[in-house]
Amino acid sequence: MTDSRSPGGGFPSAVANAVKTSVENTFSVICGEKPIHQANGHDAGNCPCVVGIISFVGGIPWSLSLVLPEETAPALAQKFTGMEIPFDTPDMGDVAAELVNVLAGEVTAQLDRSQIKAQMSLPTVARGKPLELMGERRAAVERLDFTTKQGKFWLRLISTGSGQSLARLPGT
């Protein structure tokens, strides 16, 4: 997977911290133990991935991508759903969408406690090998890597800065 990063510019730390806490809380319940944050984990390799993406509108417009590599996705899906789901199936896309949706709910609750309002979009899903997630040229980008017994996964946070989300909002 390649990254398109903007030179300089920082992603809002309050949001990044809320996401980190949310990942730990959410995946502790799903996996039965807390995922470990890897400070320098950028070795994405050339593997197929499935990614769930959610945008947020509110005080700070930004998007959250949860990237599940092929080596991790089936095991994580089994933990989450209690069912066996092969990687190359539409159901795996559903799982990625639902996982990022669940995570986004926790993030919204964490931000709410810090008085940061955010409304989340409906999730979208993508697949790729390698997967390139591109943001606006001047976007602030943050990557968070985690490991669990089920394998590695990572998140990409992009602050769009445009004040608008292109994602579909619920009920529309």
Next chain:
Amino acid sequence: MGIKLKTLVIDDSGVMRKMVMKSLTDANLGEFEFMEAEDGKDALEKLIANEIHIAFVDWNMPNMTGVDFVRAVRQHEKSKDNDPIPLVMVTSEKTMGKVQEALDQAGADGFISKPFTVAELQSKLRKHVDKAQLLVIRRARRESI
């Protein structure tokens, strides 16, 4: 109690619907006859056209959200003078504002946050399943008179 509850499971994710149905079965709360809907609009049409005893409702869906579905169902029940059926939100939304909106304003009976465990379903859903079973018995008695 041995009553089969006609249960509507509403979520835009097919995997999530399967998960909810499997978890409800694994929780051993009762017998369920499942019907699925993929958004609030689809669910409302199915609820009006069929006898439904209890519904499990996602919040964030296209076309009609879960909380709008709950409001529409309560309005429909009032207009037909029907007993209100248990409506339980099963959602990733967790803020107090959303919980209040669903329970106090829209008229949902319960709220379960994802991810959930089977043990959580057992402790939180028992009273709603019991209520649904009592409604079925009451309806059967009324019809037999």
